[in-house]
Amino acid sequence: MSSKVTIYEVALAARVSLATVSRVLNNPEKVKADTKDRVLRVIKELGYRPNAIARGLASRKTTTVGVLVSDITRASVAEMLAGIADIAMKYSYSVKLFSAHDDVNVIDLLKEIVAEQVDGVLLLNDELDLAHMKQIKDTLEENEIPLVLANVVYNDKNVPSVSIDYDKAGYEITKLMIEAGRKDIYLVSTVRKYSVNEQKELGYSRAMQESNLEPRIFRTSGTTSVNRQHFASYFSDKKVDGAIGVRDSIAVSFMNIMSEAGKKIPQDILVSGFQNTKYGILSRPTLTSIDVPVYDIGAVAMRLLTKLMNKEAVDQIKIILPHYIVRRDSM
Amino acid sequence: MSSKVTIYEVALAARVSLATVSRVLNNPEKVKADTKDRVLRVIKELGYRPNAIARGLASRKTTTVGVLVSDITRASVAEMLAGIADIAMKYSYSVKLFSAHDDVNVIDLLKEIVAEQVDGVLLLNDELDLAHMKQIKDTLEENEIPLVLANVVYNDKNVPSVSIDYDKAGYEITKLMIEAGRKDIYLVSTVRKYSVNEQKELGYSRAMQESNLEPRIFRTSGTTSVNRQHFASYFSDKKVDGAIGVRDSIAVSFMNIMSEAGKKIPQDILVSGFQNTKYGILSRPTLTSIDVPVYDIGAVAMRLLTKLMNKEAVDQIKIILPHYIVRRDSM
DNA sequence: CTGAAAGCGCTTACAG
DNA sequence: CTGAAAGCGCTTACAG
Numbered sequence: 001m002s003s004k005v006t007i008y009e010v011a012l013a014a015r016v017s018l019a020t021v022s023r024v025l026n027n028p029e030k031v032k033a034d035t036k037d038r039v040l041r042v043i044k045e046l047g048y049r050p051n052a053i054a055r056g057l058a059s060r061k062t063t064t065v066g067v068l069v070s071d072i073t074r075a076s077v078a079e080m081l082a083g084i085a086d087i088a089m090k091y092s093y094s095v096k097l098f099s100a101h102d103d104v105n106v107i108d109l110l111k112e113i114v115a116e117q118v119d120g121v122l123l124l125n126d127e128l129d130l131a132h133m134k135q136i137k138d139t140l141e142e143n144e145i146p147l148v149l150a151n152v153v154y155n156d157k158n159v160p161s162v163s164i165d166y167d168k169a170g171y172e173i174t175k176l177m178i179e180a181g182r183k184d185i186y187l188v189s190t191v192r193k194y195s196v197n198e199q200k201e202l203g204y205s206r207a208m209q210e211s212n213l214e215p216r217i218f219r220t221s222g223t224t225s226v227n228r229q230h231f232a233s234y235f236s237d238k239k240v241d242g243a244i245g246v247r248d249s250i251a252v253s254f255m256n257i258m259s260e261a262g263k264k265i266p267q268d269i270l271v272s273g274f275q276n277t278k279y280g281i282l283s284r285p286t287l288t289s290i291d292v293p294v295y296d297i298g299a300v301a302m303r304l305l306t307k308l309m310n311k312e313a314v315d316q317i318k319i320i321l322p323h324y325i326v327r328r329d330s331m
Numbered sequence: 332m333s334s335k336v337t338i339y340e341v342a343l344a345a346r347v348s349l350a351t352v353s354r355v356l357n358n359p360e361k362v363k364a365d366t367k368d369r370v371l372r373v374i375k376e377l378g379y380r381p382n383a384i385a386r387g388l389a390s391r392k393t394t395t396v397g398v399l400v401s402d403i404t405r406a407s408v409a410e411m412l413a414g415i416a417d418i419a420m421k422y423s424y425s426v427k428l429f430s431a432h433d434d435v436n437v438i439d440l441l442k443e444i445v446a447e448q449v450d451g452v453l454l455l456n457d458e459l460d461l462a463h464m465k466q467i468k469d470t471l472e473e474n475e476i477p478l479v480l481a482n483v484v485y486n487d488k489n490v491p492s493v494s495i496d497y498d499k500a501g502y503e504i505t506k507l508m509i510e511a512g513r514k515d516i517y518l519v520s521t522v523r524k525y526s527v528n529e530q531k532e533l534g535y536s537r538a539m540q541e542s543n544l545e546p547r548i549f550r551t552s553g554t555t556s557v558n559r560q561h562f563a564s565y566f567s568d569k570k571v572d573g574a575i576g577v578r579d580s581i582a583v584s585f586m587n588i589m590s591e592a593g594k595k596i597p598q599d600i601l602v603s604g605f606q607n608t609k610y611g612i613l614s615r616p617t618l619t620s621i622d623v624p625v626y627d628i629g630a631v632a633m634r635l636l637t638k639l640m641n642k643e644a645v646d647q648i649k650i651i652l653p654h655y656i657v658r659r660d661s662m
Numbered sequence: 663c664t665g666a667a668a669g670c671g672c673t674t675a676c677a678g
Numbered sequence: 679c680t681g682a683a684a685g686c687g688c689t690t691a692c693a694g
Contacts, residue, residue: 006687017665022689032663049446053387054687057670062384064427072416078409085403085430094447095428096395099416115380116425252613259615282583284590284615337671348681353673363679385671388686 005048014042025050052094056117064094065305066118068109070125072099075277076294077124080150083298084122091306093119100125106132107139114143120305121145124298126152126195146308150301151294153195157318160308162301164323166196169290170203170244173272173325177242178211180331182270185242188250191219197246200274204244220250231257240269248273252283255330271330285329293321336379345373356381383425387448395425396636397449399440401456403430406579406608407625408455411481414629415453422637424450431456437463438470445474451636452476457483457526477639481632482625484526488649491639493632495654497527500621501534501575504603504656508573509542511662513601516573519581522550528577531605535575551581562588571600579604583614586661602661616660624652 011018016035023031024039031039042048056062067084069077088095098113100106106128113121121140128136133154140147149161170187177185187204189197205215220230231254240258245251251273255265263269265285273280273289280287300319307314342349347366354362355370362370373379387393398415400408419426429444431437437459444452452471459467464485471478480492501518508516518535520528536546551561562585571589576582582604586596594600596616604611604620611618631650638645 008687018688019665019667019690020663023664026689030663035663047442049442051388051687052447053384053393054670055689056384057382057388057672058687058689060670060689072413073406073409075404075406078404081428082403082430085428086432089430089435097412097416097426097428099413099420101417104420111378111380116383249609249613256613256615278580279610279613282580282587282610282614284587339671349672350674350681350683351679354680357673361679366679382671385686386673388688389671389673391673391686 005046007048007050010039010042010046010048013046014039060117061119062094062117063092064096064116064118065120065122065302065309066096066098066113066116067122068098068100068113068125070100070127072097075279076151076275076292079294080124080298080301083295083300084150084302087299087302087306091303093302093306107135110136110139114139114145118145120309121147122301122305123147123149123152127192128152128195129193130154146305148301148305148308151196151292151297153199160304160314160317160319162297162304162319162321163196164292164297164321166199167203167206169274169292169323170200171207172203173244173290174204174207176325177244177270177272177331178207178213180242180270182242183213184239185213185216185244185270186238186240187215187217188243188245188254189217189219190246190250191221194246200244200246227253228257232261236261242270243272245271245273248275248277248279248287248289251287251289251330252279255283255285255287266329266331272325276326280326280328283330288328288331289326291324291326293323296321336377338379338381341370341373341377341379344377345370391448393425393448393450394423395427395447395449396451396453396633396640397427397429397444397447398453399429399431399444399456401431401458403428406610407482407606407623410625411455411629411632414626414631415481415633418630418633418637422634424633424637438466441467441470445470445476449476451640452478453632453636454478454480454483458523459483459526460524461485477636479632479636479639482527482623482628484530491635491645491648491650493628493635493650493652494527495623495628495652497530498534498537500605500623500654501531502538503534504575504621505535505538507656508575508601508603508662509538509544511573511601513573514544515570516544516547516575516601517569517571518546518548519574519576519585520548520550521577521581522552525577531575531577558584559588563592567592573601574603576602576604579606579608579610579618579620582618582620582661583610586614586616586618597660597662603656607657611657611659614661619659619662620657622655622657624654627652 007018007021011021021039024036028036085095098109100109137159151163187201189201201217208215220227243254245254251271255271258269265271273287276289276291280289338349338352342352352370355367359367416426429440431440468490482494518532520532532548539546551558574585576585582602586602589600596602604618607620607622611620
């Protein structure tokens, strides 16, 4: 029964007009105290809840944000979503999920997002090339829908984003290995281009070059079983005394293969991951990793978006969250 | 510009009425071929996309489903969401995420879901007690919103659900350990009550009792660091030669502690997990696990929901997907 | 402080 | 096969 109650019936029961009921809900300060109380009481009695769709149409605000995601199953993405969902709920926003796979046209998907009348968009998709990014940005701008990038690095001063400094993180971890006397340090990255991984690569390369060491980036697919083959064959004839995985799972996979090949970790090879996930705690040896506060990135990005949607002033459009290195047994 | 185009402008440009434009979109068979073509051309030229909110209000169908989740970060949940999102997109449904934490009132959240006018609800939350489940079911029924449970076990013949037979799975894996000669087999479960874990416990207990062995269920929190303490102290003075973790991460955690205590796996203790996640591939020894097709559970549940929303006939309201045991080094 | 009325952008009987 | 009109359930100037 509760959902059948409309604003009209509330008005009737409270002996006021629809306008007043609406005001009680949206601009309570404009309503006299006792009428407000009366209306509120009736609302409670009838279990009235305004129809969000009708409200959305009339006010041209849906209090819904669209979240554009590619692979939900990645630990970092799921964690970010948790942060987003929590803050969204806190500010009474709904979140609509849009998944952008390889086979879906991002621009078409974006048109759909626009058609869905979301008030803002969060982009968690860091596999997009620059042309796509620009199209997304432009389309949303045209439609006056604010956009915030979460854990995506995009080089445009005007696009709000929340992330850590991956370049710096890559630099620091590499530096630590160099200071520990290691020279043949590999960055184990992905074949697929992720904006954040490119930053890690930059920082890594810079640190290596500063010490006159040759940067060596090995790229593997994300798939654990495939990594296995890659690692085993590629590294069989290489000198390696340090390795940084762009993801914990990659780092653990690498450790396992090396251990099986008779290498001792950390004695022979220092290993570090990125993200500080459960993988690094459950692995043996346990994995040193860069802690990336993904939940916070999601939460802060969502909070920033609420401000943009409300046209509040924001002093910082590019937010860099702190990271730190969690030392464990692998390094 | 594209979003500013309304149905009215399309009608104008195509020299037809709004009604006809609407029909072209919703009941094309009722429109003469050449007017249809003309309208379609104009729609394309103007880049028209119907406003989903207006459409939702007028038709009382939002083509949106609500997904009620507690902990998104659990691997099984994220994977299910992937399946849900893919099928939702295939059938042109949007998915709205609602996260039900400990501190949010599920019933209030449900009222909000109803107010959001979703056409159907998917429940991924298997921590709910029976009273809550009944309330959810009743509220949705009242509002004629179909509900499908995904990976949740709820004993009501009238509530559609998709899952595997966890009872059977628990039975089978226990049986295998018993057949391997093990007698002191523990089920390592969670403190928190999950409906699926209760089923695993039932199957485990039955298998033990059938062999006149005493079922022993140890409950740990889900947190890896806490598990460590639990396991170390609890199992220090116990005889154990087999252990089944209700989640892979728990099983791996258990393996690690036992290994460190000098036990050999699988020689001294057979270990199995549940879910067949990456944890079991990256662990050493690698973990035997029950493969639960979580992606498929999500996909099938979403598909079932589309049928219910369309009032299509469904022959099976309770769908049990097959599972199988993936043997690896731990057993 | 409150109400009457227009309007948000669609869909859907109802006529023709 | 097509159009005029009512209506979905709200919000929001505009008067008073």
